Amino acid sequence: MTSRTPVLAVVAAGVTVALWASAFVSIRVTGEFYSPGALALGRLLAGALVLGVLLVVTRSGWPTRAAWPGIVCSGLLWFGVYMVALNWGEREVDAGTAALLVNIGPVLIALLSVAWLGERLTVWLVVGGAVAFAGAAVVGLTTAGPGQVTWTGVVLCLVAAVTYAIGVVAQKPALAHASALQVAGWGCIVGAVACLPFAPVLVAEAAAAPWWASANVVYLGVFPTAVAFTTWGFALSHMSAARLGAATYLVPALVVVLSWAVLGEVPTTGGLVGGVLCLVGVALSRRRPAARPAVGEPGPVVR
Template identity: 60%
Template sequence: MNHRALAAAAITVVLWASAFVAIRSAVQDYSPGALALGRLAVGTIALFAILLIRREGLPPRQSWPGILISGVLWFGVYMVALNWGEQQVDAGTAAMVMGVGPVLIALLGGWFLKEGFPGRLIAGMVVSFAGAAVVGASMSEGGASSVLGVGACLLAAVSWAVAIMVQKPALRHASALQVTAYGCLVGAIACLPFAGSLVEEAARAPLSATLNLVYLGVFPTAVAFTTWAYALARTTAGAMGATTYAVPALVVVLAWVTLREVPGWLTFAGGVLCLAGVAVTRSKRQTVS
């Protein structure tokens, strides 16, 4: 991975980590479907404004199957399922279940995309997954978790993994901006059944919640999904999936700084494991031919 792609991946990880803090505030006033639609609508507007400025037209025909499928699964199903899941279970349980996503990406990428199973990648993912589990356990509120909530988080993880399998081939024919912008549009269209809820909830939501929704649309969606696609086009799906294990560690830091939630030693240790695992996967450059 070249330096620009590495920087793009770093931007993605930081912005996706910040999304967890924003979502925690927004879900108090917006239902899962309404929040997803609002976020996608804002993201679509921002992305198409950039498309117009850059004068990029429609993506090539060969990229459309990947754009349509990833748009429905990742921008649509994933966002609604994750929002819903995080309302049903505690943050720790959600973090542990979502940790399955990068593992599925590596397995599916090795099989469907013929990326193989590099030893450093597998070793790093084992370490990072252990770290994510430790972070999740330390953040768990205890008690029984909602079966439906866990199922929703698992659905989000599976949708994300499958979406990456079709998004990467699409990036061979279209730019990262095109794939992201039109995928976001497809996701927004898929979420239109929640339009009524969005209008009603926006009318009574406090300004802080709506600003969080706008932030989610512009930065963790429009910017971060584009930088993700840019980096994904220049490395393997497995390596990119492993990179996202840095997110739990950054969430702990951001919650500490912005929410004054002081992490316990177990949470801190799990975050260190997550970062150590990512370092192992990056100790040998993962590139595409």
């Protein structure tokens, strides 16, 4: 981040990245008992319940009319389509291919931010994004087990990347007219409503699943969804979409660490190298180009 970014926004971004990394581990152990649509709906219902209570307790009220296009767009695409597509896509392709495809998302965020929000791409943001993407690819390719790749899985992962990017960019203007809690809360509710057709499957699978798998679904809804999307919205309201999007390249590095700590999966050398590249890339993307001296002002003196 930069010195001009509020400390709370930096903390919020860190909370989001850490919780989203934990979601990958949780989904990995829960997906055996819940199908993609049911898992998405269960997660969204838990998140909507928590956020709905917070909206009532804080008396946040209805967002203004100007915020609703961004809320509905992000709710349908990011909370709804993205979660189902990602859950489904990761069943059709190996982890390495999924990592490569889904991590196109931050690149698309940067491009869409320029086209739709008028943000400016800096050299450091481009260089840092390239290094971080390479790191994410190394993590995925070197930690994946044997698996097959289907065209269905490739398309679903690409759909996840595109809907994630559009959802982020749609949220940015909405945050100018509503709080982070309102944007996250109503977006989650919109996503849950969109996923209601999976309700019968969710009920059947919840009845057959072990208690800890259902507890993981609740965890996904409360923390990586309710908490993380709210802290994400707060951070996004204080920094550019492109720079915040680049910060999500920290997720693959954290997934390696969490998988080691929680699942006992010892990281490979490639996984460690890729994680370091992710960290370096995000650090580079945070840098700003040197300020040019104003017209008439002397430049730096070389001695």
